[in-house]
Amino acid sequence: MHTGAADPDGAAVDGLTFDGTVSRGDFALRVALGVADGEVLAVIGPNGAGKTTLLRTLAGLARLDSGRLRLGASLLDDPAASVFVPAERRPVGLVFQNYRLFPHLSVRDNVAFAGRMRGASRRAARDAADGWLDRLALGALAGRRPAQLSGGQAQRVALARALAADPALLLLDEPLSALDATTRLEVRGELVAHLRDFAGPALLVTHDPLEAMVLADRLLVIEGGRVVQDGTPAEVARRPATQYVARLVGLNLYPGRVRAAAGPTTTVELAGGGELVALAADRHHAAGDRVLVAVPPAALLLHAGRPERLSARNVWPATVTGLELLTDRVRVRVGGTPPALVDITPGALAELALGEGTRVWLSAKATEVTCYPDPAG
Amino acid sequence: MLLAVPAAVGFAFLLLPLLALLIRAPWRGLGELLSGSAGLTALRLSLECATAATVLSVLFGVPLAWLLARVRLPGIGLLRAVVLLPLVLPPVVGGLALLLALGRNGVFGRFGYSAFGYSLPFTTAGVVVAETFVAMPFLVITVEGAIRSADRELEEAAATLGASRFRTFSRVTLPLIMPSLLAGAVLCWARALGEFGATITFAGNFPGTTQTMPLAVYNALESDPQPAVALSLVLLLVAVVVLAALRDRWLRPGSAL
Numbered sequence: 151m152h153t154g155a156a157d158p159d160g161a162a163v164d165g166l167t168f169d170g171t172v173s174r175g176d177f178a179l180r181v182a183l184g185v186a187d188g189e190v191l192a193v194i195g196p197n198g199a200g201k202t203t204l205l206r207t208l209a210g211l212a213r214l215d216s217g218r219l220r221l222g223a224s225l226l227d228d229p230a231a232s233v234f235v236p237a238e239r240r241p242v243g244l245v246f247q248n249y250r251l252f253p254h255l256s257v258r259d260n261v262a263f264a265g266r267m268r269g270a271s272r273r274a275a276r277d278a279a280d281g282w283l284d285r286l287a288l289g290a291l292a293g294r295r296p297a298q299l300s301g302g303q304a305q306r307v308a309l310a311r312a313l314a315a316d317p318a319l320l321l322l323d324e325p326l327s328a329l330d331a332t333t334r335l336e337v338r339g340e341l342v343a344h345l346r347d348f349a350g351p352a353l354l355v356t357h358d359p360l361e362a363m364v365l366a367d368r369l370l371v372i373e374g375g376r377v378v379q380d381g382t383p384a385e386v387a388r389r390p391a392t393q394y395v396a397r398l399v400g401l402n403l404y405p406g407r408v409r410a411a412a413g414p415t416t417t418v419e420l421a422g423g424g425e426l427v428a429l430a431a432d433r434h435h436a437a438g439d440r441v442l443v444a445v446p447p448a449a450l451l452l453h454a455g456r457p458e459r460l461s462a463r464n465v466w467p468a469t470v471t472g473l474e475l476l477t478d479r480v481r482v483r484v485g486g487t488p489p490a491l492v493d494i495t496p497g498a499l500a501e502l503a504l505g506e507g508t509r510v511w512l513s514a515k516a517t518e519v520t521c522y523p524d525p526a527g
Numbered sequence: 528m529l530l531a532v533p534a535a536v537g538f539a540f541l542l543l544p545l546l547a548l549l550i551r552a553p554w555r556g557l558g559e560l561l562s563g564s565a566g567l568t569a570l571r572l573s574l575e576c577a578t579a580a581t582v583l584s585v586l587f588g589v590p591l592a593w594l595l596a597r598v599r600l601p602g603i604g605l606l607r608a609v610v611l612l613p614l615v616l617p618p619v620v621g622g623l624a625l626l627l628a629l630g631r632n633g634v635f636g637r638f639g640y641s642a643f644g645y646s647l648p649f650t651t652a653g654v655v656v657a658e659t660f661v662a663m664p665f666l667v668i669t670v671e672g673a674i675r676s677a678d679r680e681l682e683e684a685a686a687t688l689g690a691s692r693f694r695t696f697s698r699v700t701l702p703l704i705m706p707s708l709l710a711g712a713v714l715c716w717a718r719a720l721g722e723f724g725a726t727i728t729f730a731g732n733f734p735g736t737t738q739t740m741p742l743a744v745y746n747a748l749e750s751d752p753q754p755a756v757a758l759s760l761v762l763l764l765v766a767v768v769v770l771a772a773l774r775d776r777w778l779r780p781g782s783a784l
Binding site for chain 1 (some may be wrong): 678681686689690691692695699702
């Protein structure tokens with residue numbers, strides 16, 4: 151998939167263009183992406199998908215095996231043309247997941263580091279550093295050592311240090327994952343502002359779909375070294391392309407084949423067993439089409455006994471296998487054909503006296519069940 | 528119980544000679560013996576030469592340690608073997624080899640001699656060279672180990688901030704390995720101070736110019752053992768001070784040199 155402000159023929163483009171392969175042992179990352187100036191792309195994927203490899207290659211800490219990496223008008227990596235700009239000469243700022251602040255330098259000297267490396271005098275670099283620290287409300291910490299900082303403070307200092315290097319591309323590796331819930335909320339809010347103010351392209355790797363949705367303009371899902379989905383956070387959440395993404399955004403997703411398409415409704419035979427009647431999301435399907443069927447947990451109804459004579463087209467028996475308390479609802483995991491996640495209120499949980507092993511019936515209106523073409527099929 | 532007997536014998540074997548030294552030491556006349564001109568001269572010469580040898584070892588040894596730790600070349604194992612050789616080679620053999628290399632008719636020394644009329648053997652500078660030869664490997668090994676285990680992650684961070692390899696080393700790696708470097712330097716200094724075989728072979732035994740403390744002890748033994756014992760006590764004291772200085776690294780159970 152090739153997206154963004156990218157011109158493969160090498161005409162002048164702005165932003166970041168990456169189209170290449172990186173191998174690590176028996177794992178190969180094969181990705182094409184583009185990020186425009188001012189845009190924030192979130193890269194999301196399971197562990198081992200290749201997200202870190204991608205970041206390291208963009209930063210110059212790893213090389214492409216083939217392909218091309220371009221930032222603005224500069225070619226940073228092109229094995230075919232024997233071009234490779236090492237990390238220290240790339241205008242790329244990287245905020246590491248474990249901050250990697252220099253323990254022997256004060257906060258101020260950490261932030262001033264890039265300036266010093268560029269040849270600024272100690273006083274000039276420190277003054278610039280103080281400016282950045284004030285901008286991120288870290289002025290009071292200027293004289294401290296990294297060991298004396300809390301997680302949230304260290305994260306902000308790491309960001310200040312990367313921004314003070316005046317990079318043309320900003321990379322963030324799971325910037326909030328090491329923080330506790332409250333700090334994460336604060337820092338995330340600040341990060342939204344800083345990313346908005348950042349003029350160049352920014353790429354953010356994360357596990358957290360909420361983080362991706364709040365911070366990014368676009369989402370790129372990587373699994374097994376390949377791009378499996380690319381779109382706005384809303385698009386990805388509404389029509390996830392894989393089970394991984396569906397699980398991440400809390401949607402029930404079932405791959406299957408169309409058995410019959412009659413008028414507005416489509417009957418889909420699910421790969422895992424069972425059948426669902428859905429509304430086709432955009433176009434009409436033909437029998438035999440490979441599709442994905444998505445059912446939001448909140449659209450499913452739980453019944454203590456078999457429901458009789460109802461409008462819902464989808465009814466099937468199931469067994470409760472787990473309960474999870476979310477902020478304002480209970481997510482019930484049920485096993486059946488097919489299995490599902492169902493959201494109910496805590497009151498309903500009590501009233502139905504649900505526990506692990508309880509037999510229930512599920513129903514879902516066809517109007518709440520969407521199906522769309524399976525991008526993998 | 529069965530292990531206790533050989534363990535006790537081993538310990539006694541190491542302890543008894545030190546005890547004998549302390550028991551037979553001329554505690555009453557120590558001050559006079561040490562301040563005798565031969566003793567003081569030897570002491571001052573030893574301190575100066577050991578310090579000079581350590582400085583040279585740091586100047587050349589640290590870059591060498593970095594090379595061994597970070598550069599991946601075919602044959603780097605051979606390079607390390609050569610660096611480690613003086614650790615295992617009998618010091619006398621080291622001294623002889625230095626003579627053959629740097630002496631008046633030596634493989635390399637004869638150029639210096641024919642050009643400047645100067646040769647290293649039997650000079651104070653020669654003492655420094657001999658001590659550096661045997662002591663530098665200690666520094667190299669200690670620092671190489673520290674660089675190897677130094678946090679690559681911080682070096683990567685420095686690279687993303689624009690630091691060249693050299694500046695990464697000088698601004699990030701070096702400050703972080705400083706404790707190991709200092710420990711290596713102390714070890715190097717102690718080894719240089721105690722060197723006998725290479726010094727006496729390459730630099731000779733001339734009081735005032737090349738007679739360091741171990742040589743003075745050896746010398747004194749032939750005529751009058753008392754000053755020898757006094758000087759030995761000083762060397763024992765230096766050894767104890769070195770151990771105390773590096774106790775956190777060496778005296779913890781499980782710590783390796």
